[in-house]
Structures are given as C-alpha cells and as structure tokens.
Amino acid sequence: MTWMKKNLAVALFMVILGSPLLSLSQNRCSYVTPRQTDNWYFFQNAGIKFTDGSVNANNLPGNNLTSGNGTATFSDENGNLLIYSDGMKVWNSNHNEINFGPNLAGDAGATQAALIVQRPTLNQILYIFTTDLLLPAPLGTDGFNYAKVDMTANNGAGAVLERQNHLLDQSSVMLTGVANAAQNGYWVVTHGAGNNAFYAFEVTAAGVNTDAVISNVGAVLDTDYSKSELIGAMKISPKGDKIAYASMGKQHI
Incomplete structure (x- = not known):
C-alpha cells in the first residue's frame, strides 16, 4: 500500500480486553484457518x-x-474463488462485474476499502462492508456502508442485491472482523472519525445488526484530511482479545 511505503511515523494502539466489544469475543475457540482466505487479489x-x-x-x-x-x-x-472487490465494484470467479448498477459506497483508495463476510447458515449470501475516504468539502464522504450479494442469483454467477446500506455517516478507512464468542457469527469493526470510538456490528444468521456496540477508548482521530489520522489499518487477534490499529497521521505509540 502506498501509505506503508512512505517513511512516516505511525501510531500503534492496542486494546487488551476491557471493552464491551472484546469481552463478547474473548472466550472463542481456537482459531482454525479457513479455505475461504486461500486467494488474495491485489492491485496491478x-x-x-x-x-x-x-x-x-x-x-x-x-x-x-x-x-x-x-x-x-x-x-x-474448498478454496475456490467466489468474489473480490475494491470497495466500489464486485467481480465473480469468472472476473465478470456483478454489481449491475451504481458502485458500492467505498473508495478503492482507502487502505482497507472492503471486508467480505459470509452470512451464517445461509452461505450463498455475502456482505461487503466498505469504507470511504473523508475528503475536504465539497467532496465529503459516503461513510461506512455494506452491500448484500447473493451467489445463487444471475444463474449462479452472483449479483449485488443491495448496496449502500448506511451504517455510519463518517468513519476511518480502517476495517477488520473476527468470529463472535458463540462461533455463530462475526463482529465487523471500524474506528470512528472525530472521536475515539470503535464501532462493532454483528453479523449473524439474521443478517447485519445495524445497532453498533460502541467502545470509547484511546486517541481521538482527527477529521482533518491533511492530518491523515483516519488513514491506516486495523486488525483483531484471532482469539478476539486484542485489537490494534496503525494511523498514518499519529506521531505516538
């Protein structure tokens, strides 16, 4: 990623237990690597x-x-490619675009532009969560959203059924996920803009719960685009008991 290539200081912030989000997932089972992550696609x-x-x-x-x-x-x-996305468009395993209409609400320039999560007990349904850069006015941002894909639609080629389902008016472009404590769903997490909030949305067999679990802890990330504090990457440990992010604009650890 471009921002990682620059010789800039980044802030690494770690939360160890203690937040509502993490207390829900800290007792999950040992992590087993799934074949759903066998294929990694990048730009160029x-x-x-x-x-x-x-x-x-x-x-x-x-x-x-x-x-x-x-x-x-x-x-x-089984490790067979299903879909891939840059946060704006979606392609299937035949490399055909399947959004059939307006783009998703993400931005391909975001460091973590998209995250794909399978709906538990209904494997043909995939949710694509997207982040969007918070640009200076008048451009602004589309915020944090998700789209719904049905892999049985379009004669099995897949299709985006819903797009731009709005979750947050603005957020960082940091995005990650982890299985929940009951092993029957997932938490999808992003960091807020202009605050110190982690927003966690749960995906279960019922779909996406749009009411976030909010954990306020750590540094406030400034919304001023020139400071680049909303740009970075975030990751949760496999056991769900730690979360870390690196912000391009922060100058402390």
Missing part, C-alpha cells in the same frame, strides 16, 4: 494463492484490479 493485477501449505504468487489470472489500495477477496470452503 497481482495475487497470491495459498494451497495445502504452498504459496503461489502472481498466479491468479483475470484479476481486474488495476489501481488503488484496499481490496477484499472471498473463496468457498
């Missing part, structure tokens, strides 16, 4: 495929991602 038509312990770089033909930063890829339980 690059990719990595993980298969039975081997790693093949640049071995994913047909990649439509040509420029930008953040991408998301999702495969089935």
Whole structure:
C-alpha cells in the first residue's frame, strides 16, 4: 500500500480486553484457518494463492484490479474463488462485474476499502462492508456502508442485491472482523472519525445488526484530511482479545 511505503511515523494502539466489544469475543475457540482466505487479489493485477501449505504468487489470472489500495477477496470452503472487490465494484470467479448498477459506497483508495463476510447458515449470501475516504468539502464522504450479494442469483454467477446500506455517516478507512464468542457469527469493526470510538456490528444468521456496540477508548482521530489520522489499518487477534490499529497521521505509540 502506498501509505506503508512512505517513511512516516505511525501510531500503534492496542486494546487488551476491557471493552464491551472484546469481552463478547474473548472466550472463542481456537482459531482454525479457513479455505475461504486461500486467494488474495491485489492491485496491478497481482495475487497470491495459498494451497495445502504452498504459496503461489502472481498466479491468479483475470484479476481486474488495476489501481488503488484496499481490496477484499472471498473463496468457498474448498478454496475456490467466489468474489473480490475494491470497495466500489464486485467481480465473480469468472472476473465478470456483478454489481449491475451504481458502485458500492467505498473508495478503492482507502487502505482497507472492503471486508467480505459470509452470512451464517445461509452461505450463498455475502456482505461487503466498505469504507470511504473523508475528503475536504465539497467532496465529503459516503461513510461506512455494506452491500448484500447473493451467489445463487444471475444463474449462479452472483449479483449485488443491495448496496449502500448506511451504517455510519463518517468513519476511518480502517476495517477488520473476527468470529463472535458463540462461533455463530462475526463482529465487523471500524474506528470512528472525530472521536475515539470503535464501532462493532454483528453479523449473524439474521443478517447485519445495524445497532453498533460502541467502545470509547484511546486517541481521538482527527477529521482533518491533511492530518491523515483516519488513514491506516486495523486488525483483531484471532482469539478476539486484542485489537490494534496503525494511523498514518499519529506521531505516538
């Protein structure tokens, strides 16, 4: 990613337990790597495929991602590619665009532009969560949103059924997820803009719960685009007991 290549200080902020979000997931089972993450697509038509312990770089033909930063890829339980997205458009395993209309509400320039989550007990339904850069007026932002994909639609080629389902008016472009404590769903987490809030949205068999669990802790991330504090990356530990983010604009740890 471009921001990672720059010789800039980043802030690494870690939360260890203690927040409403993390207390819900800290007792989850040991992590087992799923085949849903076997394929990784990047921009400039690059990719990595993980298969039975081997790693093949640049071995994913047909990649439509040509420029930008953040991408998301999702495969089935056997490691077969299903869809990939740059937060704006969505392609299936045949590398055909399946959004059939307006773009999703993300921004390909965001460092973590998209995250794809499968709906529990209804595997053909995938949710794509997207972040959007908070740009100076009059451009603004589309905020934090999600789209719904049905892989059985369009004669099995897949189609975006819903798009731009609004969750937050504005947020950082940091986005991550983890299985919940009951192992029957997922938490999707982003950081707020102009505050110190982590927003966690749960995905279960019922769909996306649009009422977030909000945890206020740590530094406030400024909304001034020139400070770049909303740009960065975030990750939750596999056990769900730690969360960390790196902000491009912060100068402390």
